[in-house]
Amino acid sequence: MNHALRRVSLACLAMFLLLLVNANYVQGFEAGKLADDPGNGRTFAQQYQYQRGSIITADNQPIAQSKHVSGVYSFQRNYPGGATYAPVTGYDTPYSKTGIEQAEDKLLAGTDPRLTVRNLIDLVTGKPRKGATVQLTINSAAQKAAYQALKATGKPGGAVAIDPSTGAILALASYPSFNPNKLATLNGKALNKADKKYLNSPQQPLLNRAINETFPPGSTFKIVTSSAAFSGGKYTPDSRYYAPTNLKLPNTTNQLINYDHTPCNDGTNPTGTGKVPLIYAFTVSCNTVFGGLGMKLGGSALRHQAHAFGMNQELRIPLKVSVSRYPPVSDPALTAYSAIGQYNDTVTPLQEAMFSAAIANRGTLMRPYLVQKVIAPNLTPLVTTEPTELSHTASPAVAGQVGRMMAGVVAQPYGTAHSMVANLGGITVAGKTGTAQNGANNIGLDDAVFTGFAPVANPRIAVGVVVKGGGLGADASAPVAAAIIKAYINYLNSSAKR
Amino acid sequence: MSAFGAMGDGAGTTGTSTGLAKVVTLPRGRRGAELIMLAFAIGVVLFAYASVGLGLNGHVPTGLATYGVLFALLMLAAHLAIRRLAPWADPLLLPLAALLNGLGLVMIYRLQEAGRNGNPGNPISTMSASTTTFQLMWSTIGVIAFVAVLVVVREPRLLQRYTYTLGVIGLVLLALPALLPSSISEVPGTGAKIQVSLGGFSIQPEEFAKIALAVFFAGYLVAKRDVLSLAGRHVLGIALPRARDMGPVLIAWAASLLVLIFESDIGTSALFFGMFLIMLYVATQRTSWLLIGTSLFLGGAFLASQLVSHVGLRFSIWLHPFTYANVFCGAASVHVPCVPSYQLAQGMYGLGFGGILGTGLGHGQPYLTPLVQSDFIITAFGEELGLTGLMALLLIYGLIVQRGLRAAVAVRDPFAKLLAAGLSFVIALQVFVIVGGVTQLIPLTGITTPFLSQGGSSLVASWMVIAVLMRISDTARRPAPQPIQDEGMTQVVRAI
Numbered sequence: 001m002n003h004a005l006r007r008v009s010l011a012c013l014a015m016f017l018l019l020l021v022n023a024n025y026v027q028g029f030e031a032g033k034l035a036d037d038p039g040n041g042r043t044f045a046q047q048y049q050y051q052r053g054s055i056i057t058a059d060n061q062p063i064a065q066s067k068h069v070s071g072v073y074s075f076q077r078n079y080p081g082g083a084t085y086a087p088v089t090g091y092d093t094p095y096s097k098t099g100i101e102q103a104e105d106k107l108l109a110g111t112d113p114r115l116t117v118r119n120l121i122d123l124v125t126g127k128p129r130k131g132a133t134v135q136l137t138i139n140s141a142a143q144k145a146a147y148q149a150l151k152a153t154g155k156p157g158g159a160v161a162i163d164p165s166t167g168a169i170l171a172l173a174s175y176p177s178f179n180p181n182k183l184a185t186l187n188g189k190a191l192n193k194a195d196k197k198y199l200n201s202p203q204q205p206l207l208n209r210a211i212n213e214t215f216p217p218g219s220t221f222k223i224v225t226s227s228a229a230f231s232g233g234k235y236t237p238d239s240r241y242y243a244p245t246n247l248k249l250p251n252t253t254n255q256l257i258n259y260d261h262t263p264c265n266d267g268t269n270p271t272g273t274g275k276v277p278l279i280y281a282f283t284v285s286c287n288t289v290f291g292g293l294g295m296k297l298g299g300s301a302l303r304h305q306a307h308a309f310g311m312n313q314e315l316r317i318p319l320k321v322s323v324s325r326y327p328p329v330s331d332p333a334l335t336a337y338s339a340i341g342q343y344n345d346t347v348t349p350l351q352e353a354m355f356s357a358a359i360a361n362r363g364t365l366m367r368p369y370l371v372q373k374v375i376a377p378n379l380t381p382l383v384t385t386e387p388t389e390l391s392h393t394a395s396p397a398v399a400g401q402v403g404r405m406m407a408g409v410v411a412q413p414y415g416t417a418h419s420m421v422a423n424l425g426g427i428t429v430a431g432k433t434g435t436a437q438n439g440a441n442n443i444g445l446d447d448a449v450f451t452g453f454a455p456v457a458n459p460r461i462a463v464g465v466v467v468k469g470g471g472l473g474a475d476a477s478a479p480v481a482a483a484i485i486k487a488y489i490n491y492l493n494s495s496a497k498r
Numbered sequence: 499m500s501a502f503g504a505m506g507d508g509a510g511t512t513g514t515s516t517g518l519a520k521v522v523t524l525p526r527g528r529r530g531a532e533l534i535m536l537a538f539a540i541g542v543v544l545f546a547y548a549s550v551g552l553g554l555n556g557h558v559p560t561g562l563a564t565y566g567v568l569f570a571l572l573m574l575a576a577h578l579a580i581r582r583l584a585p586w587a588d589p590l591l592l593p594l595a596a597l598l599n600g601l602g603l604v605m606i607y608r609l610q611e612a613g614r615n616g617n618p619g620n621p622i623s624t625m626s627a628s629t630t631t632f633q634l635m636w637s638t639i640g641v642i643a644f645v646a647v648l649v650v651v652r653e654p655r656l657l658q659r660y661t662y663t664l665g666v667i668g669l670v671l672l673a674l675p676a677l678l679p680s681s682i683s684e685v686p687g688t689g690a691k692i693q694v695s696l697g698g699f700s701i702q703p704e705e706f707a708k709i710a711l712a713v714f715f716a717g718y719l720v721a722k723r724d725v726l727s728l729a730g731r732h733v734l735g736i737a738l739p740r741a742r743d744m745g746p747v748l749i750a751w752a753a754s755l756l757v758l759i760f761e762s763d764i765g766t767s768a769l770f771f772g773m774f775l776i777m778l779y780v781a782t783q784r785t786s787w788l789l790i791g792t793s794l795f796l797g798g799a800f801l802a803s804q805l806v807s808h809v810g811l812r813f814s815i816w817l818h819p820f821t822y823a824n825v826f827c828g829a830a831s832v833h834v835p836c837v838p839s840y841q842l843a844q845g846m847y848g849l850g851f852g853g854i855l856g857t858g859l860g861h862g863q864p865y866l867t868p869l870v871q872s873d874f875i876i877t878a879f880g881e882e883l884g885l886t887g888l889m890a891l892l893l894i895y896g897l898i899v900q901r902g903l904r905a906a907v908a909v910r911d912p913f914a915k916l917l918a919a920g921l922s923f924v925i926a927l928q929v930f931v932i933v934g935g936v937t938q939l940i941p942l943t944g945i946t947t948p949f950l951s952q953g954g955s956s957l958v959a960s961w962m963v964i965a966v967l968m969r970i971s972d973t974a975r976r977p978a979p980q981p982i983q984d985e986g987m988t989q990v991v992r993a994i
Binding site for chain 2: 002004005006007008011012015019023024026027028030031032033037042
């Protein structure tokens with residue numbers, strides 16, 4: 001029987017060998033694949049065992065940080081800035097992430113390949129793994145001013161401020177906003193409740209209006225129309241152009257009119273039959289002049305110019321930005337509407353800021369970005385963003401001409417945005433207002449739009465503001481822009497003194 | 499060649515061949531080695547126990563002194579019993595069993611503590627705060643049963659007398675759950691009818707049926723092996739048995755199929771049939787029995803998988819454990835056939851998460867796997883002790899099987915030989931079925947992991963198996979009775 005017993009021993013040996021080989025395969029070779037499987041809850045909980053990196057502003061204010069807590073999860077995410085910074089930071093829940101939390105997740109979590117070597121060193125030296133810190137371009141003064149001013153209007157809207165010379169985004173605010181702390185809770189019931197509340201709210205607090213909702217640009221689009229006109233070489237701000245009170249449009253009974261049906265009168269055109277200089281028409285925002293000019297330039301020239309300003313293009317900052325659109329248009333009447341920012345033109349508040357940023361930076365549009373640098377846990381910089389050009393929108397001369405017209409909009413007593421001077425404390429601003437009709441048959445309240453830059457002589461900040469249903473651009477949006485500009489320029493002055 | 503040559507290592511004897519030596523060196527039982535290894539095993543267990551507390555909340559568990567001392571005393575008691583009752587038994591079996599039993603207790607304590615007393619994780623709803631205490635109580639009963647077997651069964655041959663009695667007892671125990679109503683016999687949520695549960699206290703009779711049937715098979719086969727080894731027709735160079743001798747194998751096959759169908763338990767069914775086949779093979783040395791038996795079993799299992807939905811599901815889960823519908827069973831649409839492979843997938847995730855070195859005791863999340871404390875306990879070890887720990891556990895099992903088979907080779911009595919072979923093989927098969935099942939090597943069937951899983955029956959039965967193996971190895975290694983010596987004789991010269 002011993003002969004058979006030896007064979008049985010071999011069979012047992014084979015069974016154990018199979019188990020050992022299989023265990024090696026599963027735990028040695030498949031381990032990574034199993035860890036990455038979407039159903040694996042262990043990896044998910046693991047992220048709360050390590051300290052996630054902080055998100056800080058350009059002026060080193062923490063706006064998202066992980067604090068040690070006791071319990072199942074070792075760390076709790078906390079957003080000191082709450083709703084003010086929510087459109088930027090986004091939130092980090094156990095189930096989903098948005099904003100920078102999502103865009104820079106691997107670096108914040110410390111799982112990015114660029115951190116592998118450091119993680120290995122930490123493993124050997126026994127230090128706990130830690131995520132990298134993400135420093136944004138956001139300036140806390142500008143951001144707070146933007147959110148407070150938007151909130152003061154009481155209407156939904158978005159505001160963006162850019163450093164025109166680099167493209168660094170200084171402020172990115174949206175109202176109504178949400179409190180990311182409510183979503184960062186590790187209490188499942190509380191999270192569900194907050195999530196439901198935000199998702200079902202008719203005010204859409206989770207919508208990032210600064211980059212993910214588009215509005216008609218209204219008269220601010222005249223910046224694009226003017227740039228196209230001057231770039232063609234046939235016009236300057238001083239060129240006189242036909243300025244009727246009512247502009248008859250071809251192939252339709254509709255007529256293009258000025259706001260409040262007033263004639264475009266600089267003193268030489270009281271009857272609405274003559275011509276006015278383009279700079280005057282721009283300053284008081286005559287629709288009939290730019291409608292006519294747009295028809296003359298043609299839809300494709302306008303489309304080309306709009307593209308140069310960043311419209312019709314995908315953009316990541318690194319958050320995904322909704323595309324601002326200037327759709328193809330060939331019908332002359334529709335071209336006239338599109339030249340004054342109506343018809344199917346749509347822009348984000350970020351795009352509004354980009355209009356002014358390009359003009360302020362002598363026609364060169366810098367690529368907007370939110371992340372200044374990423375700092376490894378041992379404080380060495382891991383990534384530093386270098387400013388890059390997005391496009392050439394116009395020659396420095398043309399940009400100068402458009403800038404001169406925009407300066408007039410604020411500086412001239414008859415300019416549409418002159419009222420904001422009182423709020424600026426001596427800072428010179430160049431800008432353009434827009435009062436955009438929207439809704440079916442234009443029955444909705446007009447959206448208030450403003451874009452501008454400051455100071456005029458040496459631009460440091462470009463802003464774009466849209467207040468939905470805000471009425472006149474000068475009434476609702478210009479004060480928001482003024483508040484942001486003032487807060488940022490004051491910050492620059494005080495930090496320069498220091 | 500010494501007369502004790504068949505006894506294997508460590509039991510050889512040397513007599514002094516010169517002078518008037520008064521001392522005859524007796525064969526060594528190696529109880530000292532056993533004690534040292536046992537102390538080492540207890541040390542490993544206590545260290546692991548402390549490590550669980552440190553991993554969970556940074557403190558050494560408060561029960562370390564009481565539980566630790568209790569466990570150590572229990573194992574020492576078993577050791578002392580062996581010194582008295584089976585002094586020649588294999589010295590390795592007790593330390594190995596103690597190590598497994600202890601590590602099982604430690605892991606059950608770790609799982610019980612998850613989410614309780616402020617520790618990380620979610621509490622496991624199927625475990626109470628006193629599960630470890632109960633398991634320690636079962637360990638005590640197990641050691642008592644171990645000693646009792648050694649006391650009662652002074653010679654393996656004693657068991658041979660009760661071949662048919664034990665056969666009947668074994669079959670009754672095996673059939674009991676199938677005959678009882680589901681409310682008593684079904685393991686909740688699995689569809690498998692394998693237990694007898696009364697008043698919150700449950701026993702799995704099959705664990706004891708295993709031992710009874712092993713004795714029955716051994717006794718029966720010893721008696722009939724001459725007939726069963728007669729060759730019949732030759733087909734393809736293999737000597738087939740005579741058709742009239744096919745009776746016993748067909749009866750065993752039918753019984754295992756009945757278990758499969760009425761208890762929906764392919765694991766137990768495979769275990770019993772596998773044990774029978776191997777013993778039949780060892781008894782007759784006929785490979786043809788293996789071939790016939792294996793093809794009968796595979797055919798029956800295939801048929802059952804077509805007829806019994808519970809068995810068919812197991813295959814589907816095995817082949818596609820990670821499909822969306824399987825992992826997220828609850829969320830899947832009603833139109834998608836939903837296969838509950840959640841448990842297997844979670845176990846695999848745990849193994850993957852543990853990787854080579856594991857997370858360390860108390861640092862993983864084994865509580866995410868449903869019923870991790872019983873069928874899936876090996877994945878908890880794989881997660882927290884890693885591939886390294888899992889391989890160590892497999893090697894411990896391998897050593898137990900090897901020591902058992904060694905006893906089978908060494909013992910002379912054919913009955914004891916068959917019994918040791920059957921019991922050793924059934925341990926190997928059980929480990930293969932459950933560890934292979936949770937690591938996706940073979941379709942998963944719910945059977946216990948010897949010594950490690952939570953549950954009393956399996957633990958007590960495992961201790962009894964170790965006792966029988968030690969009794970057999972004791973018989974094998976025991977020196978032949980010394981001839982009565984006169985006062986004047988100075989030396990015993992053994993035959994060379």
